[in-house]
Amino acid sequence: MEPFYTALSSIKVLRCSVGQVFSSLANGLRADHGEEGRETKFLLELQELLSAVTQHLRDVEQAVNSLTPPPGPFNLGNTSLLSQESAQERQQLYNQVVLSYKWTDKVHEYSNLAVALLSQNSLKRSYTNSSTAKRKKTLTSSHNVSPQAVDTVIATIDRLYPDMNVSVSRPFATNVVSQVTLGRVLQAVVAFKGLMIEWVVVKGYGESLELWTESRHKVFRKVTEHAHAAMLHFYSPTLPELAVRSFMTWFHSYINLFNGPCKRCNNHLYSALPPTWRDLRTLEPYHEECKP
CATH class of the missing domain: 3.90.1150 (Aspartate Aminotransferase, domain 1)
Structure with missing residues (x-):
C-alpha cells in the first residue's frame, strides 16, 4: 500500500501547485511586485510556478508507473450485494455509502487537526480555573452584569x-x-x-x-x-x-x-x-x- 499512498500524495501536491498557478493568474499584478519591473517579476513568478507543476507531474508519472495492478477484484464485503437491488431508487445506494465513508474520514481528519490546534491555545475567557472552581466562588466578571x-x-x-x-x-x-x-x-x-x-x-x-x-x-x-x-x-x-x-x-x-x-x-x-x-x-x- 505504500506506493499507492505515495501516488496519492504526489497527486495532491500536483493539484496544489496547479491551484497556485491559477491563483497567481487570478490575482494578477500585486502590490508586493513593486513599481518597477512589475510585469517581469510577475512573469518570472509564473514561470517558477509552471516549472514546479512540470516537476510535480513527473513525480506523479513515476509514482503511477511504480504501481502494480491488483491480482483480482477488490473484496467489497456485504456492500457488493447492493448492486443486486432491483428497486430503482436503491441502485444508487452504494455510491451514497462510498460518499458517506469519505465524509466520515474527513470529519475524523479535521477533528484530529482541531484537537491539536485547540490543545495549543492557552487563551481563557474566565477568571476561574476548573481545578479551583469547586473551592472558590466565581468572582464578579463581565458575565455577571445586571x-x-x-x-x-x-x-x-x-x-x-x-x-x-x-x-x-x-x-x-x-x-x-x-x-x-x-x-x-x-x-x-x-x-x-x-x-x-x-x-x-x-x-x-x-x-x-x-x-x-x-x-x-x-x-x-x-x-x-x-x-x-x-x-x-x-x-x-x-x-x-x-x-x-x-x-x-x-x-x-x-x-x-x-x-x-x-x-x-x-x-x-x-x-x-x-x-x-x-x-x-x-x-x-x-x-x-x-x-x-
Whole structure:
C-alpha cells in the first residue's frame, strides 16, 4: 500500500501547485511586485510556478508507473450485494455509502487537526480555573452584569454615532442580542453574555438577521471573520464597558467599507473585494493581503 499512498500524495501536491498557478493568474499584478519591473517579476513568478507543476507531474508519472495492478477484484464485503437491488431508487445506494465513508474520514481528519490546534491555545475567557472552581466562588466578571447596566452601555454607544443604530432584544432570558445597522452599508447581530460579546454575524443591508447563518456575500463573511478576531482582541474582564465601546468604535469604522481605499495599495478593490480589514488601533482600512 505504500506506493499507492505515495501516488496519492504526489497527486495532491500536483493539484496544489496547479491551484497556485491559477491563483497567481487570478490575482494578477500585486502590490508586493513593486513599481518597477512589475510585469517581469510577475512573469518570472509564473514561470517558477509552471516549472514546479512540470516537476510535480513527473513525480506523479513515476509514482503511477511504480504501481502494480491488483491480482483480482477488490473484496467489497456485504456492500457488493447492493448492486443486486432491483428497486430503482436503491441502485444508487452504494455510491451514497462510498460518499458517506469519505465524509466520515474527513470529519475524523479535521477533528484530529482541531484537537491539536485547540490543545495549543492557552487563551481563557474566565477568571476561574476548573481545578479551583469547586473551592472558590466565581468572582464578579463581565458575565455577571445586571440587565440595566447592559442597556445603559448599549444606549450610550447608540448615542455616540448618529449613523449607527443599535437596538436591543432578549430572546434568551436576560442575555442581550443587539441588532446593529451601520448606515445603508451593512447590518450585524451581536450576542452578549452580560457585557461580554459572545458572537457576531455581519450581513448585507436587506439580508435576514439570523444569529447562526452567515451572509451569502463573501465580503460580509470576511468582515464577520475580522469581527470575531476583534471581539477576542478587545475582550477585557476587568473593564467590560471599555471593551464593548472599543469594539463598537472599531466596528463603526466599516461605514466607508465600499468607498474607502486601502491604506497600503490605495486601491478600492483587490481580488474583487474592498478593504475588509481594519487596523485595531488606527482603524485604517486595508485589504487582507495588504494589512501590516
